[in-house]
Amino acid sequence: MTGAAPTLLDMVPGDVAALVVTPPGRGERYAALLHRGTCRTAPLADVVAMAASLEREAAPRWVWWSAEDAAAPLVDARIPLARAWDVAEAHRLLHGGWSAAPGECWAAAHGIPVEDVPSPPTDDLFEFAGREDAPADPDSPVDVRGHLRGDHEEWRTDPAHLEAWGRAALETAHLQHDRATATGPRVAGTVHSESAAAVLCLELRRDGLPLDRSRTEELVAASAGPRPETEADERQTRRARDERVLRHVPGRESTDLRNPAQVREMLLAVGVDVPNTRKWVLEPYRTVHPVVDALLDWRRDERIATTYGYRWLDAHVGPDDRLRGRWTACDGAGGRMTAENGLHNLPAALRPGVAAHEGHVLVRADLGQIEPRVLAVVSGDVAFAAATRADDLYAPVAQRLGVDRPVAKVAVLAAMYGQRSGAAGEALAGLERAYPVAMALLDRAYDAGRRGEPLRTWGGRLIPTGRFLTSSPAGADPALDAARGRFARNAIIQGAAAELFKAWAATVRATTRDLGAEVVLCLHDELLVHAPMEHAAEVAVQVDQALEDSARRWAPGAPVRFVADTSVIARWSDAKD
DNA sequence: CGGTGAACGTA
DNA sequence: CGTACGTTCACCGA
Incomplete structure (x- = not known):
């Protein structure tokens, strides 16, 4: 396989198909497929079959209000979707924030006030018909003020309305495309990539993360005790866990x-006076009094018992030993992916439980030093870009600054993330001299954030800083302004890194599917791919190739090198290489 | 019952 | 060495 497979990242204009569906839970579902001037409305299962053959024959760019809405039935049918324009993801990118209901997307695309989007009718439709913003035409999706009708959820349950609903999606997508190209050279490409990520999110939910169930149960048991048979059992285990702490504080067992x-x-009573009981505050007191040590161990075990215990296993791990949760393609801030049910915050202690199933391996890859490399791209700092030629970027930076590597590393991280004080201070001054272009970009972002001005990431995502911590406007509170500044400085780096990551993940998805591989975990800079053993080496090659290809598309001509550490393993916890 | 903050897991 | 997220718990006020 050498790049012949279509990916969602190709900028192929023209062949567009829209798919809209009636909402679930209201009797038989219908769908409409609009393609090359024709519209076919039919029961959902029939349209899914049509979509499967259209994908096979033409691989159009699918337009939908959201992947969750329309792509889910196609993903469930295992149709390998290649290209999409996701109206909700485009809206989030172009206008910032996370909220992206059809009415908001439509209004923003048409340049009419989003505050005026009609709310859905609360109870009876009779009352809605009397509202002054009610649609004049019962068959039109648009009301008298040019907004999408507020009762569209109800209105589009009528299959006769699906074609108009699909045309509204197409109209929104085309307006978004115009706005994207007017906004910047990379924005439409980012929409393609984000739309692919949204489809990938549905596949991640469908496929789940493969576990070794008995190994995972052993790890849970090590912290939470044996699986309780009864509720009394559970209370007993809990009491025993508490007792191991409380026995150190006689008289305060309650x-x-x-x-x-x-x-x-309780801690004050044994002479430990702390402002709060957070882990990093208590850590130095572990040796001062045995109750502190016992308490911190208790917290670790309690976390696993409550959050990642038997209830979690039973609720989210299927009979096929796969851990499932919902995924989103971008959060509300910088645009990272998010996941539920512990997929993004599984304690390291449970990682040996994540394991390839029979006949398969995990291809694990993580991006090395992604954020400083991203800074080199987005700032266009030629000197800093030169440092990315090294596998370890901090080595040439240290050499240039005349400091030890750890000092250089702390200085670079401090520059990107905040604190301009402390041990890194002197090296920071060196950074300003050696890489003034990169440092100036970070300073500009910080200042824009402090003033409450919006920014855009490299790929074009709008970062609104004015609404950040909404309580007061910029300029009213210096502490809040500084928080906005730090947020902005972080968001342009974290957000751009998220864009590159998603382009990479979407490319891996497209180029390894025919090898029987599934992307099963996306963790900000790390990918896990579940692959048949016989294709392990080829999948690993494709993962590395995908990084090169997506980085080149994301930053054409940039003299910046990205590196992945890729290994074929049985368990997530296995050593690299 | 819903919202808030503490705490802590991940990057 | 800052930012982001999701989950659980206790508490608060309705």
Whole structure:
């Protein structure tokens, strides 16, 4: 396979197909497929079959209000979707934030006030018909003020209305495309990539993360005790866990360890006076009094018992030993992916439980030093870009600054993320001299954030800083302004890194599918691909190739090198290489 | 019952 | 060495 497979990242204009569906839970579902001037409306299962053959024959760019809405039935039918324009993801990119209901997308695309989007009717439709913003034409999706009708959820349950609903999606997508190309050279490409990520999110939910169930249960048992048979059993285990802490504080056995105020009081009674009971505050006191050590161990075990215990296993791990949760293609800030049910915050202690199934391997790859490399791209700092030629970027930076590597690393991270004080101070001055272009970009972002001005990431995502911590406007509170500044400085780096990551993940998805591989985890700079053992080496090659291809598309001509550490393993916890 | 903050897991 | 997210718990006020 050498790049012949179509990917969602190709900028192929022209052949567009829209898919709209009636909402679930209201009797038989219908769908409409609009392609090359024709519209076919039919029961959902029939349209899914049509979509499958259209994908096979033409691989059009699918337009939908959102992947969750329309692509889910296609993903469930295992149709390998290649290209999409996701109206909701385009809206989030172009206008910022996370909210992207059809009415908002339509209004923003048409340049009419989003505040005036009609709310859905609360109870009876009779009352809605009397509202002054009610549509004049019962068959039109648009009301008298040019907004999408507020009752569209109800209105589009009528299959006769699906064609108009699909045309509204197409109209929105075309307006978004115009706005994207007017906004910047990379924005439409980012929409393609983000739309692919949204489809990937549905596949991640469908496929799940493969676990070794018995190994995972062993790891849970090590912290939470054996699986309780009854509720009394569970209470007993819990009491025993509490007792291992409370035995160190005779006379205070009634302390509720789950209540921070009581814990603080208990600690004060044994001479440990702390402002709060957070882990990093208590850590130095581990050796001062045995109750602190016992408490911190208790917290670790309690976390696994409550959040990642038997209830979690039973609720989210299917009979096929796959951990499933919902995924979103972007959060509300910089645009990272998010996941539910612990997929993004599984404690490292449970990672040995994540394992390839029979006949398969995990191809694990993580991007090395992604954020400073991204800074080199988005700032266009030629000197800093030169440092990315090294596998370890901090080595040439240290050499240029005349400091030790750890100092250089702390200085670069401090420059990107905040604190301009402390040990890194002197090296920071060196950074300003050696890489003034990169440092100036970070300073500009910080200043724009402090003033409450919006920014855009490299790929074009709008970062609104004015609405950040909405309580007061910029200029009213210096502490809040500084927080906005730090947020902005971080968002342009984290957000751009998220864009490159998603382009990479979407490319891997497209180029390894025919090898029987599935992307099963996306973790900000790390990918896990579940692949048949016999294709392990080829998948690993494709993962590395995908990084080169997506980086070149994301930053054409940039003299910046990105590196992935790729390995074929049985368990997530296995050593690299 | 819903919202908030503490706490902590991940990057 | 800052930012982001999701989950659980206790508490608060309705």
